[in-house]
Structure formats: C-alpha cells, structure tokens
Amino acid sequence: KNEVEQSPQNLTAQEGEFITINCSYSVGISALHWLQQHPGGGIVSLFMLSSGKKKHGRLIATINIQEKHSSLHITASHPRDSAVYICAVRGSGGSNYKLTFGKGTLLTVNP
Amino acid sequence: ETGVTQTPRHLVMGMTNKKSLKCEQHLGHNAMYWYKQSAKKPLELMFVYSLEERVENNSVPSRFSPECPNSSHLFLHLHTLQPEDSALYLCASSQDWFTDTQYFGPGTRLTVL
Numbered sequence: 001k002n003e004v005e006q007s008p009q010n011l012t013a014q015e016g017e018f019i020t021i022n023c024s025y026s027v028g029i030s031a032l033h034w035l036q037q038h039p040g041g042g043i044v045s046l047f048m049l050s051s052g053k054k055k056h057g058r059l060i061a062t063i064n065i066q067e068k069h070s071s072l073h074i075t076a077s078h079p080r081d082s083a084v085y086i087c088a089v090r091g092s093g094g095s096n097y098k099l100t101f102g103k104g105t106l107l108t109v110n111p
Numbered sequence: 112e113t114g115v116t117q118t119p120r121h122l123v124m125g126m127t128n129k130k131s132l133k134c135e136q137h138l139g140h141n142a143m144y145w146y147k148q149s150a151k152k153p154l155e156l157m158f159v160y161s162l163e164e165r166v167e168n169n170s171v172p173s174r175f176s177p178e179c180p181n182s183s184h185l186f187l188h189l190h191t192l193q194p195e196d197s198a199l200y201l202c203a204s205s206q207d208w209f210t211d212t213q214y215f216g217p218g219t220r221l222t223v224l
Contacts, residue, residue: 004153033212041148041199041218048212086154098167099213101153 003027006087006102013109019074021105023087026068030092033099034061034072037084046072046085077109114138115216117202123222124192132187132219134202142208143185145177148199148218160185161208192223 005024013019023032034046047054047061049070054061058077063070074081084104091098115136124130136143145157159167160179174196176188185202201218205211 035215041201041220043201043203043215043218045212045214088154098156098169099154103151103153 003100004087004089004102006085006105008105009103010106011108013077013107015078015109015111017077017109019077019081019107019109021072021085021087021107023070023072023102024068025070025087025089025100027089027100028092029065029068029089031090032063032070033088033090034070035086035088037086037104039083043086074107079109079111082107082109115202115204115214117200117216117219119219120217121220121222123224124189125224126192126194128192129188129190131189132200132202132221134185134187134216136183136185136202136204136214136216138204138206138214140204140206140214141182142205142211143179143182144203144205144213145185145187146201146203148201150198154201158187159208166208189221192221194223197221197223 003026007022031050033048035043037043049063058075060073084106086104087102088099118133142161144159147155156169157171158177163179174191178186199218202216203213205213
C-alpha cells in the first residue's frame with residue numbers, strides 16, 4: 001500500500017464545476033505539496049502547506065493533520081485546468097526528509 | 112519559464128548505447144534532484160545533490176550514474192540500460208534540500224529499445 005493515496009484516480013468535469021481531489025497519507029509529515037503536471041511532462045508546484053488552508057486564484061488547498069488528509073479544490077473549473085494533480089508529503093524528523101508521491105489524479109475538464 | 116531546463120527532451124537509445132541527460136537551473140538553488148516517472152507509478156526519487164555533494168542514492172542501479180560538476184548543472188549518465196528503464200526523467204532544484212519547494216524541469220522522455 002502506497003503511503004500516499006489519492007482519490008479519485010480519474011475525474012471528468014464540465015467547465016464551471018467545482019472540483020475536489022483528495023489525498024490521504026499514513027505517516028507523520030512536516031509538509032504536504034500539491035503539484036500539477038500537464039501533458040508533455042512539466043511539473044509545477046501549486047502549494048506547500050503544513051496546516052490550515054491556502055488559496056491561489058481559483059485553487060484552494062486544505063490540510064487536516066489529525067486526520068492525515070488534504071484536499072485540493074478548483075472553483076469554476078476550466079478546460080485549461082486539465083492535468084494530472086499530484087499530492088506529495090515530506091516526512092518529519094530523522095532521515096524522512098524525502099518527498100513521497102501519490103500516483104496522481106487525472107482531471108479532464110470538458111468545455 | 113520554470114528556471115530549470117533539461118536536454119534532450121526526447122531520447123531513443125539501444126541497450127548498448129551510452130548517453131547523458133543534462134539539467135541546468137538558473138535559480139541559484141543549492142540542491143538538485145533526479146526523479147524517474149514510469150507509467151502508472153508515482154514519481155521515484157533517484158538522486159539528490161546538495162552543494163555538489165551527493166546526499167541521497169535511492170537504491171538506483173549502477174547503470175545510472177549522476178554527476179554534479181557545480182550547483183547549476185546536473186547530469187545523468189546512462190549505459191547498458193534495459194527496456195524497463197524507459198520513462199520520463201525529471202530534474203528538479205530547490206534552495207535547500209531539506210525543506211523547500213522544488214522546481215521541476217520539463218523532463219526527458221527516454222525510450223530504450
């Protein structure tokens with residue numbers, strides 16, 4: 001079982017819909033990252049958070065440390081949001097500094 | 112513009128070939144990383160360099176050989192690869208290897224015949 005689980009694996013939405021992607025993890029962490037990967041491979045870091053909530057434009061990321069769960073929300077989705085969204089966690093303490101990645105959620109937003 | 116460039120973007124090689132992947136970062140960062148991304152699998156960390164010294168070698172086969180001549184450049188030398196090594200190889204950099212946000216390059220799509 002992967003230490004980082006994302007759901008759903010695939011998500012198709014109509015333009016304008018509110019989207020939620022979930023990430024659950026099983027280890028203690030110092031930070032959680034949300035990344036976006038467009039077709040062709042390039043990865044962009046969207047958020048790094050260790051508590052609470054962050055907002056950037058139409059994107060909102062939340063984290064609940066006690067429940068070991070994070071969500072990425074996209075409001076008023078647009079076809080250009082179509083991409084793979086990846087959750088990654090950084091361990092806490094000792095040698096657990098590495099990022100552990102989820103398998104990603106493929107989002108397709110149709111016009 | 113992410114500030115991290117990779118060349119080549121695509122590479123096809125035979126199992127007996129020797130080739131190198133190059134990564135360059137223009138962000139003044141101290142840490143650089145190689146990742147492997149195979150189909151249907153999570154990103155896998157291969158190597159980490161901090162201030163030109165290797166700080167992590169994540170059980171990677173010796174047919175992959177990294178080189179970091181300075182803090183702006185990172186190479187991945189490839190020799191006698193296997194078809195299962197076909198994947199997207201991503202380079203990333205960050206200000207500090209422990210805590211900071213990583214900035215990724217566009218990747219090199221490698222196919223081993």
